[in-house]
Amino acid sequence: MKRRESVGVIYPTSLGVIPKYPVQEPVKTREVSSEECIVLGEVVNSIPPVDACVPVEDLNKHILVTGATGSGKTFTVATLVNRLTTREYPFNYRPLVLDWHGEYGRLLKNPKVVDPFQLPVPLFGDEDPNASVDFASQVLALTPAQEYVLLKAFENLRGWDHLDLTGVIETLEKMVDESGWFRESRLSLMRKLRRLVVGKYRGLFKETRIGFLDNARSPLVIDLSRVGDLTIRRVYVAALLKKIFDLAVRGEFGVSKLLVVVEEARNLLGKENHVDVLVKMLDEVRKFGVGLVVVSQSPSSLVEDVMVNTSTKIVHSVKSAVDLEVLDKATNMPVELREVIPYLDKGEAVLFSGLYKKPLLVKVV
Numbered sequence: 001m002k003r004r005e006s007v008g009v010i011y012p013t014s015l016g017v018i019p020k021y022p023v024q025e026p027v028k029t030r031e032v033s034s035e036e037c038i039v040l041g042e043v044v045n046s047i048p049p050v051d052a053c054v055p056v057e058d059l060n061k062h063i064l065v066t067g068a069t070g071s072g073k074t075f076t077v078a079t080l081v082n083r084l085t086t087r088e089y090p091f092n093y094r095p096l097v098l099d100w101h102g103e104y105g106r107l108l109k110n111p112k113v114v115d116p117f118q119l120p121v122p123l124f125g126d127e128d129p130n131a132s133v134d135f136a137s138q139v140l141a142l143t144p145a146q147e148y149v150l151l152k153a154f155e156n157l158r159g160w161d162h163l164d165l166t167g168v169i170e171t172l173e174k175m176v177d178e179s180g181w182f183r184e185s186r187l188s189l190m191r192k193l194r195r196l197v198v199g200k201y202r203g204l205f206k207e208t209r210i211g212f213l214d215n216a217r218s219p220l221v222i223d224l225s226r227v228g229d230l231t232i233r234r235v236y237v238a239a240l241l242k243k244i245f246d247l248a249v250r251g252e253f254g255v256s257k258l259l260v261v262v263e264e265a266r267n268l269l270g271k272e273n274h275v276d277v278l279v280k281m282l283d284e285v286r287k288f289g290v291g292l293v294v295v296s297q298s299p300s301s302l303v304e305d306v307m308v309n310t311s312t313k314i315v316h317s318v319k320s321a322v323d324l325e326v327l328d329k330a331t332n333m334p335v336e337l338r339e340v341i342p343y344l345d346k347g348e349a350v351l352f353s354g355l356y357k358k359p360l361l362v363k364v365v
Helices: 056-061 073-085 129-140 144-156 165-174 180-194 230-249 276-288 304-308 321-331 335-343
Strands: 037-043 051-055 063-066 093-099 112-114 220-223 257-262 290-296 312-315 348-352 360-364
Touching (some): 051 056, 056 290, 073 257, 093 230, 144 165, 276 304, 312 321
Parallel strands (some): 063 290, 112 220
Antiparallel strands (some): 037 051
């Protein structure tokens, strides 16, 4: 879409007469060479013309990409991943894209697209049974009574190398009911767990070797659209991210680094339905060479930790007053940029980065 131009000023054209784009003079907080920075696009209306980039060394400090539907979020993430994998950088990251809608296979260069059924993950880990109960409770919406029954089942399985989902269900089937409420809770818990192992979903939740860092630096895309049941899809993604966190904490990635793209983040990091271990990842996983790219339409729907723990924010067109208020509080946004955010054209965004003294209006190209 073309723009109407006047001397030194560019106007967004999406919705007619709207606030003008400011003239920008990018000032960096530190020197970063072109070999250490991923070019995201160009700074709009800059003097002199200059590229906008994201330092590779900042990837483990996490990125938030947000904006309304159709504003260009997916293209921005694909651009970032493609440029990360098509040249050498001092810090080599393997991108792992959790592709909620099955879009990235055609947007990325030479991706390895994986069916989730070829990459099963365990629902329960090797940690303290109470931690496994807490995780299961959050992803399956268990009641306190169901949590108690599940913990009792784990106690019956004490001594196993790992808590296999099928084994847990079989144990629940054989348990003696202590009371009427125990029986009711046991049966309802079994219904929730059986949903994860019935039909084509059998085998989706089991222990297996996960080679996230195999195959060099080519993007690894997990096509989540192949898991048709949205509830099971959410459980799978949560279990996979938990597995990544556990592997990272144990040092199993070594010196290798991982950049994980979490699409539709509201399903896992929403205010009303967040999973604690994933919130913990935002705070801790950077120490272990893992960076997160959190993608969501609405920043106001996410837990506050997302705004606090993402050092780079790429904000496309946002029209909700509530979302704008959240962004304003988290970033101390200049008035001239806040005024134009609702009117940004597709592919335009405001870049908040520690590399620059002020946020910049950019065009992703």
